[in-house]
Amino acid sequence: MCGIAGIVANFEVSGSLYWALYALQHRGQESGGISTYDNGTVHKYKGYGLVSEVFTSDILQSLSGKTGLGHVRYPTTGGSKPENIQPFNFLFRGHSLSIVHNGNLVNTNDLRYEYEGRGHIFSTTSDTEVIAAILANELIHGHTVGEAISFCMRSIRGSYAVIFMLDGVLYAFRDPLGIKPLCLGEFEDGGHIVASESVALDAVGAKLLRDVAPGESIRLKADKVYPRQIMTAKSPAHCVFEYIYFARADSVIDGISVYDVRQKTGFLLAKEAPAGADIVSPVPDSGTAAATGYAAASGIPFREALIKNRYTGRTFIMPTQAKREMAVRMKLNPVRGHITGKSVVLVDDSIVRGTTSRRIIALVREFGAKEVHLRVASPPIIAPCYLGTDFPTREELISNHKSVAEVREAIEATSLAHISLEGLVEAIGVPCSHLCTGCLTGKYPLAIDGEEEESHGIEMIDPYKNPEL
């Protein structure tokens, strides 16, 4: 999971890129970077930390230019190494290429092997460098940018939302299933922005035009956008976890409000799995929308049993004497008066390993709860994700090898219920076949070694019928 943004405009873009990345910070807190293009020169800066820590006013001013792109990173493939911080910047035959990528390829190793044979040696372990190598290789051999993108999309398999800047011209493309989100916006005073989520557009005062279509490639100018459909599929496969957890609640992804999906999930969950209780409380922050839905549908009062600590700072320290000072207490503050002697419904977004759920339930019980009913706004996660989510292995996923009853026992909840897959799909409001539910069903929308595929019929569009962008 990462966040990306690119802007071309009639004004200097580094400030707006900053705010766009700032708004996408929830997609990655490890590192951030921006590259801009000004009159033949690529200006670039990147570092570890939050966007507000990496960049200063002086740095932003040094990033001059009316075209640029940026990235916030949450590490998936590749580990935490300085050379993996994006954007990546390359030089070849006098051309400059800067590139950012959100998603995960499943055929990286094959492509690395092939391009090493063609003469490229890799500085990083990132699949983004593979995408860059393919694009550069095509361009060096005299192909057009459009041909290079087509060839690249044909070669790579997986989830990808890519923005790149070639000699100061901005391009973007999205995988044929639209697994990872990418949307397009317009500045009133001249300019376009492409970013992972609509909140980045809100943050800079840009108007949401539409999502970049699955399989689409676009070239962005300040005054116009040149689209070209490169690939098609029978149906998209939008990542369900964007709606469940990743995206910011105030985003609109592929036309659907994330907050409303979450609230409706809570509503349906209350119907599917009612609980006789005194209060409904979210596990903050991600369970809040679902909890309000659950409360509204059940009529049980909404009351926060747990309040998130506003001042956790950066450094996580843990003195040795700490039996009585448990880690979860650092982040969550129980409201004793809402808990003691009460029966509590806790609404959380998901269960991964079960460890956190167990600790939270223990904490609520320690503060005197009579009963703790856990309601989960996603179906059980039974399989790993190969397409951009950093889930652990099958062995570590508690729901992979335990029934709901067994999980309930393990986390010591009074009762436990998940929303059904049907309920979740209803809340999202598109057919199930339009979603990637690999982690919930074990069936993936494209070929992955050793896993079951439910083909979405991806095809290239005949290039002769599809003139260059």
Add this chain to the structure above:
Amino acid sequence: MCGIAGIVANFEVSGSLYWALYALQHRGQESGGISTYDNGTVHKYKGYGLVSEVFTSDILQSLSGKTGLGHVRYPTTGGSKPENIQPFNFLFRGHSLSIVHNGNLVNTNDLRYEYEGRGHIFSTTSDTEVIAAILANELIHGHTVGEAISFCMRSIRGSYAVIFMLDGVLYAFRDPLGIKPLCLGEFEDGGHIVASESVALDAVGAKLLRDVAPGESIRLKADKVYPRQIMTAKSPAHCVFEYIYFARADSVIDGISVYDVRQKTGFLLAKEAPAGADIVSPVPDSGTAAATGYAAASGIPFREALIKNRYTGRTFIMPTQAKREMAVRMKLNPVRGHITGKSVVLVDDSIVRGTTSRRIIALVREFGAKEVHLRVASPPIIAPCYLGTDFPTREELISNHKSVAEVREAIEATSLAHISLEGLVEAIGVPCSHLCTGCLTGKYPLAIDGEEEESHGIEMIDPYKNPEL
């Protein structure tokens, strides 16, 4: 507003002091410090920043000892200077004195003048150094600790919750009106803690025994607490703003749950000032409890129109090109789908200058709200605070010189209503005479130069009838 804590126990206390201060972080983010006493030596460390930034595991280990105290600071009297970071540590005649203080004295200048005449020269502008000078002066002249505390409490006027450590023995005392909170807890495995709020006790697994009584002084040992009532008053004057805003929602202060006061305020506010609207939304974070109360009482659905940004980092930077990137957007993310075309009730805790309210309402309107009704969970603030709250001058307090109608116009709300003072008092659940409502009424519970006093009848207890603690 500051947060203080002191612990004496059968175990090393620096780790628990760390977590106690961590839990009190909302009371002051400017700086933090801890002093401990181990076998004749005072170990001490303090610095600027959040508790989690000031202290490291190594530093905590170097703060050895089974007695100690700490402080988090929000600057009131004295300005932001390194020498003002507490605890203050003094040496005299081979004795060591460490001291922390929450509150504000109103006769500091008189006392400084007097003690300068007696030979003390001051290194800081803090009223805490005045308290220390008085205590030390009495002790040097051969008085007992109990006499020194009595004399000190007789001399100083204002709000104060004080913890001090004299040669490794821990003491605490609270002003006769109990303006600032201070509570007492017990560790299961031997030890006592005194702290500003009960959440600090929760954070270290200590049990809340009771509040330190107004006018009471206590000596703490690991196995026993020695109380002594020094002063009395006809009634206490607990600060209403602790309930409205300062205290953490999950605290219990002077026997009353802060969250419940806030939620009940929202409930009563819905009765007093209904609004025909599509959704009720808090201004996060402090309006959340009141907003749930308002929603429940009004039947209007609770939906977050604004979501607080989780990743704001430390550095506040503002590139010059920023017309379109307003500051308030950094902290609050509007949920477009809940706002566009809707009539919104926003619930906030208070209005001080009016600037923030105006910006938030403009932001919500910009995202398409049809109507924005602001409901405020406190009466208008019309007068300054001399007793520990960092309110601006009368001139800057918008409600001091504007009627509610005029404020509504200034902040461009569709409608505006405050809870009545009666409503607030009902929500707190004690007689109005037990509260300090100076900022809401202009009448203060003790003598302040140029202000109206509503005397609470403070008296010293006859020391002959009140044996030493």
Add this chain to the structure above:
Amino acid sequence: MCGIAGIVANFEVSGSLYWALYALQHRGQESGGISTYDNGTVHKYKGYGLVSEVFTSDILQSLSGKTGLGHVRYPTTGGSKPENIQPFNFLFRGHSLSIVHNGNLVNTNDLRYEYEGRGHIFSTTSDTEVIAAILANELIHGHTVGEAISFCMRSIRGSYAVIFMLDGVLYAFRDPLGIKPLCLGEFEDGGHIVASESVALDAVGAKLLRDVAPGESIRLKADKVYPRQIMTAKSPAHCVFEYIYFARADSVIDGISVYDVRQKTGFLLAKEAPAGADIVSPVPDSGTAAATGYAAASGIPFREALIKNRYTGRTFIMPTQAKREMAVRMKLNPVRGHITGKSVVLVDDSIVRGTTSRRIIALVREFGAKEVHLRVASPPIIAPCYLGTDFPTREELISNHKSVAEVREAIEATSLAHISLEGLVEAIGVPCSHLCTGCLTGKYPLAIDGEEEESHGIEMIDPYKNPEL
């Protein structure tokens, strides 16, 4: 050992104070601080590290004002604690007092006890706070500044060069024996400076007027200096170690060039203790001047056998595997070609514990020296210093309990010789009775508990005959 400076001028002084302290950096690298006075306000800043690390351009600009003083600190009495960083700043009865001090008092404890009885409680363990307490106490009781200085100088015993700023007026005074240096300079464009060494005057383009006389007190204005002799002595007792080691070689102290003293010492040492050798090499940096003298007098070629590492950085780290990577090699690089098979005279300034000498000789031997003759430009150090030098205890001073022959054996030198006391005195060029040679003779120029005094006949001047400055 510390460095101090004060300036009053027709221009903003913080920049010049910065460069003055920068030039005095060799006197203390632990911490630095500056206070200035501008229109009723004292501006101040201090911190750990080198002057160039503590201050930034922004900080210097914030230190506005045409009067100010500063300090660089090397810890002697008081330990390394933030509150001990000077200048100290005090407030009393509306007056502001900032003070810096170089030297060491020998009756600190008596004075602390007395002033605690008078009502002062101490925040630090520094003897500078004692000096401030005495001055403030006198001023509060209605005495004039001149009376306060007189009384203070009568009360304190030890070495002291003090600069203080009272409500923006700059004063300085020096102990009656002139143990620690203090000199006075003038700016061409209006202003005066007082500082520990003349190099500080060179650094800011000021002209050296004269040294502050032993027992003298001065008030400085931009256009004039008001002197007043407070105390007299039969003869001064200038610290010999300033000439041997402390002062920067390019300083002129009490009228004598430090470099010339050092070079002449080397010259005389060659006469007193010749050595048949191939080269003469300094132990850098402090032995360089003496080594050039030794080479010139002996006719043996001057060649550097050891070169100082220019890039040692701040962090001293020492991996565990380090048998082969000895600490001394980090700082000194042997020139193999000058050493292998050669007989080498090494000239060093002094021997304290003997450890460093032993390591250096071993290093030179390891690089193949046939013989290593150590020549020391000071007599053996046999007694501790109570007056400002951080020598270790008698037990740790190798020359206290070992003869020169035994020391030679311990440090494994081929031969070892010190300059005689007579030689050193001849090099300095003043009578021996004008110097403090406590560490070399065990006889001190003032009364120190348990040590032998060689009285210098200190007396107060009749104040009736000595009108106020």
Add this chain to the structure above:
Amino acid sequence: MCGIAGIVANFEVSGSLYWALYALQHRGQESGGISTYDNGTVHKYKGYGLVSEVFTSDILQSLSGKTGLGHVRYPTTGGSKPENIQPFNFLFRGHSLSIVHNGNLVNTNDLRYEYEGRGHIFSTTSDTEVIAAILANELIHGHTVGEAISFCMRSIRGSYAVIFMLDGVLYAFRDPLGIKPLCLGEFEDGGHIVASESVALDAVGAKLLRDVAPGESIRLKADKVYPRQIMTAKSPAHCVFEYIYFARADSVIDGISVYDVRQKTGFLLAKEAPAGADIVSPVPDSGTAAATGYAAASGIPFREALIKNRYTGRTFIMPTQAKREMAVRMKLNPVRGHITGKSVVLVDDSIVRGTTSRRIIALVREFGAKEVHLRVASPPIIAPCYLGTDFPTREELISNHKSVAEVREAIEATSLAHISLEGLVEAIGVPCSHLCTGCLTGKYPLAIDGEEEESHGIEMIDPYKNPEL
């Protein structure tokens, strides 16, 4: 100019690499890095700053392995960008390649163009990446390491001392003219080291075996070194500036003591260009050895007129009021007593732009020198360097377009003289044809676009007669 080192041993090498780089710090202070190889994994760390700032004890421990290499960087080709910090680390076909390089190629652009055509896209602007691309390309196409090195050396033109580590095996090679230094050492307890200068060997207790021969390639094992001569030349072309300025004085380069060259240069300079003066003083630090030679030969006493400031810290700040506080004073402290009224010979290593010389002479005059005779231990620099020295353009080189008399006038010296080329060559002690004197003569030892070549007859050795190392 950079410094490089590689070690393979029977022990963990990161500590020794640290000290080796520490000893090479004078060759580059911008950044440093180390890569080690342990059981299939490459551990790596690099950063900006001095070696002692980049690495901590923890970091060194994490760099496990018995083989490794490191680099300190002074920026030449490529600018100051994080991605240019060496070692570079690459991955291809499961192999790992780490590489460091000191020197400068003159056909980088041609090679970049060619390898971009073969499929490599470059992440950096460094010529080291070109060397890596060539090596990797050969290896991927099935050639042996020996063939890859041969092919690489045939392809690249310029100065280069390269160390690389391929899957944990350490190799080094040096350009056929031996322009940049590289020497080989042995650890007593098993292991070999290859490094830019012999001081790195001294620093880790290794014995200097020999220099790596010009045109030689070696493979290093802990117990043995496998040499192979790849190229030959009629004569080497060792860089004269290593002897004049770059190398540390205590190094031995290509069999010659750097200190002795410098001292002898001073000696010959005194014969060539005598000056009637009172003292001879170096411009510290680099003029010291030559000044002692000049003093010895002339009989004029050696006395330091300028002393280098030991405590300059890192931050260079310059308040605006600074007319009287000139930058050069920050670094050099004039000894007034040696200057006032005296005639001074200043000995410096070289004149580049003339600016520094002018400032120093002005400073010495300001302190009262009667005459200032500048003697320069190198001939005039009249042409740029393409082979690793960061000289400015011809226009900025003052001696390129001004006669010695004109330069004297420009820098306001009383007299000015340079050592003759013949004198310098005599001091070094090898035939002039064995040196690269491009910057002094404008004639370069290899073909450089637009410059005059004096061919050294470089040839490849017949590979059939030269079995693989």
